[in-house]
Amino acid sequence: MKPPVFEYRDPRSLDEALGLLDEHGDDSSILAGGQSLIPLLNLRLARPDYVIDINKVPGLDTIEVSPGCVRVGAMTRIRRLERDPQIRAVAPALADAFRNIAHPQIRSRTTIGGNISHADPSSELPGVLAAYDGRVQLTSSSGSRWVSWADFFVTVFTTTRESNELLTAVEFPTDQNFNYEFEEIARRPGDYPLAGVCTGISLDGGRVRAARLSAIAIADRPIRMTAAESALVGVDFSNAAARQAASQAAAAEIHPMDDEHGSAAFRRGLVSTLVNRTLDRLAGVSA
Ligand SMILES: Cc1cc2nc3c(=O)[nH]c(=O)nc-3n(C[C@H](O)[C@H](O)[C@H](O)COP(=O)(O)OP(=O)(O)OC[C@H]3O[C@@H](n4cnc5c(N)ncnc54)[C@H](O)[C@@H]3O)c2cc1C
Structure with missing residues (x-):
């Protein structure tokens, strides 16, 4: 399909772009890479009166x-x-x-x-x-x-x-006391993931001083898994059972929904596996 009719603006400065947003913000879409907006326009899921293309605004690619x-x-x-x-x-x-x-x-x-x-x-x-x-x-x-x-x-x-x-x-x-791992599971390389986890661990003498665990594709926005984080604080990080307990805590605290890509139980299992794998890698155990 072709996009609906819109007025195209391509500001040459940040001030000009912000002025256009002041004038047309409610009736406009900002065009950046276009990899999501252009399909949305072509499918007529977005129908802005104005498209404000910011590709010619200098100083935003730092x-x-x-x-x-x-x-x-x-x-x-x-x-x-x-x-x-x-x-x-x-x-x-x-x-x-x-x-x-x-x-x-x-x-x-x-x-x-x-x-x-x-x-x-x-x-x-x-x-x-x-x-x-x-x-x-x-x-x-x-x-x-x-x-x-x-x-x-x-x-x-x-x-x-x-x-x-x-x-x-x-x-x-980038707190240098933290080491992070990211991993996701997707049906094919390049697809959006069925689930993804980012895990950050800060150690103090082999024990976990602080933990940060987030998950994607299991809620309506990215979430932090605070029960899993709490389960890790203070534990001996070389203890595989303690890491396993954190992955179980993660699976228990999330509320994924069933959809055409997989059931809630399936996604819960994916998150548990991903937490376990990222923790094992951070602990120096290959996963
Ligand atoms: C086949 C395919 C596979 C993809 N797989 C993935 C994937 O695995 N993971 C993933 O994360 N993404 C994926 N994407 C999405 C891709 O990364 C999108 O390009 C991205 O989500 C939007 O970035 P964009 O720069 O293209 O933004 P655009 O498409 O230009 O804009 C996207 C939205 O953000 C708004 N916007 C853009 N820039 C700004 C700004 N500076 N300030 C305020 N609002 C702004 C726009 O108005 C629009 O609503 C995929 C896309 C395709 C086509």
């Missing part, structure tokens, strides 16, 4: 790796991020997650800002953002605000971004 933080501009393409050696060095689980998004051709267009703004509950990056306790920068003509992942994702395809705001950057704190 990668800044500083001690304790990876900050990425909204228009940075996933393909560039997955190849960035600095990100791989400080946040290998994040680099692994990039490679799980769709296929190389799609990743060469997909932007980090578009991927996170789209708020698909099966998307990898929102889950990684949750495990890293990350945040997003929302900018309007009145200024910028930083919003934590937990306050950003509301439900399927819905965030707390106001219609006059542009997501301008994403920040992943």
Whole structure:
């Protein structure tokens, strides 16, 4: 199908883009990589009066790796991020997650800002953002605000971004006391996952000082599995039974739904397996 009729705008500066959002925010869609928006337009699931293409706005495709933080501009393409050696060095689980998004051709267009703004509950990056306790920068003509992942994702395809705001950057704190692993299970490489888990562990003398576990594709937004996190704190991390208990706690605390891709019980089993595998890898046991 062809998209519905819309007015096309391609601002050449951030100020111009924000001015257009002030004027048309409620009746417009922002076009970034277009890998989700264009299908939505063609299927007529989105019918904006205006499409505001931000590809010509300069300064939004930045990668800044500083001690304790990876900050990425909204228009940075996933393909560039997955190849960035600095990100791989400080946040290998994040680099692994990039490679799980769709296929190389799609990743060469997909932007980090578009991927996170789209708020698909099966998307990898929102889950990684949750495990890293990350945040997003929302900018309007009145200024910028930083919003934590937990306050950003509301439900399927819905965030707390106001219609006059542009997501301008994403920040992943990289506390060097934490080591992370990301893993997902998908039917075919490049598909959206049936379930995915990002696990971060901070150790103190062999015992778990803090744990961060997130899951995707099992709820209407990315979630943290706090019962599993609590089950891990204080345990001897070399104890396989303790790690296994955490994976059982994760399976018990989630509430996946049945859908055409699998039953709730099936997804519960996937999450338990993924938690177990990521914990084993972090413990130095190959999984
Ligand atoms: C075959 C296929 C497989 C895919 N598999 C996966 C997968 O496994 N995992 C995954 O995560 N994704 C997957 N995707 C989705 C892909 O990653 C999308 O491109 C991505 O979700 C949206 O990014 P985009 O830059 O293309 O944004 P667009 O399609 O341009 O925009 C998406 C939405 O975000 C809004 N938006 C874009 N940028 C901003 C901004 N800066 N501020 C505010 N709002 C903004 C748009 O208005 C729109 O509503 C797949 C897509 C395809 C076609």
